[in-house]
Amino acid sequence: MTISPADLQQQLDTLRLAYLERLQQDLPLLLQLAQALPDTPADSWQHQATELATKLHTLAGSAGTFGFARLGENAKLAEQQLKQWLDTDAKPDADSYSSFIATITRLTRLDETDTAAAVSDAAIAPEPAAAIIYLCCADKALQEQISVMLDIFGYANRQFADFNALRAAIVLQRPAVVIADADQPDALAQLKIIQSEQATILPLLLVGANTDFNSYLNAVRIGAIGYYSRPLNTTELEAGVRKQLSVAEREPFRVMLVDDDQMLAQHYALVLQQGGLMVEILPQPAHIFDALNRFHPDVILLDVNMPFCTGPELAQLVRLQQSWLGVPIIYLSSETDSEQQLAALIKAGDDFITKPISDTALLVAVFARAQRARQLAEIMTRDSLTGLLQHAHIKERLVLEMLRAGRSAQPVSVVMLDIDHFKKVNDNYGHLVGDQVIASLANLLKQQLRKTDLVGRYGGEEFLLVLPDCTLQRAFEVIEQIRELFAGLPFIANEQRFFCSFSAGISAITGCNNADVVIEKADQALYKAKTSGRNRVTLAPSAL
Numbered sequence: 099m100t101i102s103p104a105d106l107q108q109q110l111d112t113l114r115l116a117y118l119e120r121l122q123q124d125l126p127l128l129l130q131l132a133q134a135l136p137d138t139p140a141d142s143w144q145h146q147a148t149e150l151a152t153k154l155h156t157l158a159g160s161a162g163t164f165g166f167a168r169l170g171e172n173a174k175l176a177e178q179q180l181k182q183w184l185d186t187d188a189k190p191d192a193d194s195y196s197s198f199i200a201t202i203t204r205l206t207r208l209d210e211t212d213t214a215a216a217v218s219d220a221a222i223a224p225e226p227a228a229a230i231i232y233l234c235c236a237d238k239a240l241q242e243q244i245s246v247m248l249d250i251f252g253y254a255n256r257q258f259a260d261f262n263a264l265r266a267a268i269v270l271q272r273p274a275v276v277i278a279d280a281d282q283p284d285a286l287a288q289l290k291i292i293q294s295e296q297a298t299i300l301p302l303l304l305v306g307a308n309t310d311f312n313s314y315l316n317a318v319r320i321g322a323i324g325y326y327s328r329p330l331n332t333t334e335l336e337a338g339v340r341k342q343l344s345v346a347e348r349e350p351f352r353v354m355l356v357d358d359d360q361m362l363a364q365h366y367a368l369v370l371q372q373g374g375l376m377v378e379i380l381p382q383p384a385h386i387f388d389a390l391n392r393f394h395p396d397v398i399l400l401d402v403n404m405p406f407c408t409g410p411e412l413a414q415l416v417r418l419q420q421s422w423l424g425v426p427i428i429y430l431s432s433e434t435d436s437e438q439q440l441a442a443l444i445k446a447g448d449d450f451i452t453k454p455i456s457d458t459a460l461l462v463a464v465f466a467r468a469q470r471a472r473q474l475a476e477i478m479t480r481d482s483l484t485g486l487l488q489h490a491h492i493k494e495r496l497v498l499e500m501l502r503a504g505r506s507a508q509p510v511s512v513v514m515l516d517i518d519h520f521k522k523v524n525d526n527y528g529h530l531v532g533d534q535v536i537a538s539l540a541n542l543l544k545q546q547l548r549k550t551d552l553v554g555r556y557g558g559e560e561f562l563l564v565l566p567d568c569t570l571q572r573a574f575e576v577i578e579q580i581r582e583l584f585a586g587l588p589f590i591a592n593e594q595r596f597f598c599s600f601s602a603g604i605s606a607i608t609g610c611n612n613a614d615v616v617i618e619k620a621d622q623a624l625y626k627a628k629t630s631g632r633n634r635v636t637l638a639p640s641a642l
């Protein structure tokens with residue numbers, strides 16, 4: 099869920115008002131507790147002081163977040179004073195008590211300048227750029243080669259014969275990517291001017307004949323994020339375009355937040371949601387496994403001090419299960435003592451974020467960790483040539499989809515797809531060109547299928563697709579369309595143009611609970627497509 103900046107501000111303001119009301123009830127009680135401390139009998143002094151220290155610790159962690167920075171700092175000072183007495187077991191003298199109570203009195207008087215402090219510095223997400231690609235090429239043959247690729251892969255694009263036309267179009271609508279021929283006259287100077295007119299740098303992909311150091315350096319200096327040498331490998335260029343676009347289209351990062359202070363948890367959740375992250379607050383630590391299985395977080399944010407069980411205990415519990423070993427656990431705590439932080443990290447957990455933290459810093463810290471965790475998870479499960487799920491992982495996902503479909507009674511189609519006469523591609527043009535064909539088909543599949551569809555590289559030139567909520571008939575139409583697109587995609591090697599095709603077999607999971615059987619049926623249908631002429635899609639017999 100992405101909330102508009104105005105709604106976010108309103109919700110943050112509402113939360114802050116609720117926090118202020120809570121303070122107005124809690125602070126007088128805190129003062130009473132502090133004033134009673136000097137007269138507390140020796141046998142219960144330790145207990146009373148610990149209770150007060152815990153309250154001050156919570157206050158120190160939350161006040162700054164809601165804009166009461168001075169209150170938070172005073173609470174931290176008072177907590178440290180109290181902890182020192184507790185640690186040394188030395189009962190304070192009258193002077194120490196009166197200075198301690200003065201600090202508490204100060205903090206309980208809500209300072210007007212503090213309450214008027216900035217409500218929130220939540221980062222406002224920039225408006226996403228339109229996913230249109232601008233192509234500026236003086237060389238007609240190159241322009242044709244790139245535009246065929248853009249059309250086949252379904253990228254909205256506009257073409258410009260010169261930089262003046264490109265520049266005028268950018269003023270009207272900023273594109274997601276610009277592809278430009280670096281060899282056309284005055285290209286670098288013109289692109290430099292265009293970049294200087296932008297508020298943020300335009301993602302620029304250059305195609306050029308020169309591959310010397312200076313050409314790359316000049317490209318970098320005008321903000322290029324890709325440089326493709328000629329003769330152009332369109333698969334690589336397409337991968338560059340997709341990488342740039344998928345930054346915007348990527349599935350949002352998922353963050354699970356465990357904090358017993360619901361108000362604080364809601365504040366963090368709103369800030370992270372505004373940054374485009376998905377957040378689930380877990381109020382009951384006992385439900386963590388259900389929540390993990392349902393929500394699949396990229397990162398877990400854990401409070402350290404909670405009444406039911408501590409953060410480090412919960413982290414250890416999560417680490418007992420193999421499946422969640424890769425998810426980073428970050429403590430979000432007001433604990434600033436580095437020894438205490440280390441003690442928590444030694445038990446389990448990966449990092450510490452210290453409260454109070456500004457909204458922007460929280461967003462950046464969590465975003466960076468989630469991104470890294472997602473990258474690592476992808477390296478572990480994805481095939482390096484195509485970026486698709488590896489054999490074992492696509493089978494695993496099929497089993498999960500079958501379980502899910504069993505509960506929801508939704509149709510799921512399974513596709514086995516194999517490039518035709520692929521051995522000849524390797525024999526005629528070499529293994530590297532063969533790899534380029536495999537990568538192109540992988541890219542086309544990712545581009546054309548839905549985000550919820552699963553695509554895996556099952557073998558060398560064989561792919562397994564799982565299409566949830568998709569009838570056989572619909573799957574047939576979708577794969578037929580991709581088949582036609584792929585058959586029209588030109589490849590260039592040894593200055594020759596050639597085309598490839600694929601065959602596919604489709605089965606449905608209906609009435610079956612064994613993934614191997616469903617795959618076998620799709621494989622038989624694929625075999626039929628191959629033996630009846632190739633470059634075609636066939637449905638499994640039992641599903642007809």
Ligand SMILES: Nc1nc2c(ncn2[C@@H]2O[C@H](COP(=O)(O)OP(=O)(O)OP(=O)(O)O)[C@@H](O)[C@H]2O)c(=O)[nH]1
Pocket residue numbers: 516517518519520521522524528529530531532533536557558559628632
């Ligand atoms: N370039 C490249 N080739 C691969 C890769 N994995 C498998 N191959 C080759 O793919 C070819 C597959 O050949 P076959 O299974 O005989 O089938 P085919 O030539 O595609 O013919 P049909 O499937 O019957 O249309 C073999 O020559 C493999 O060496 C890979 O990752 N890269």
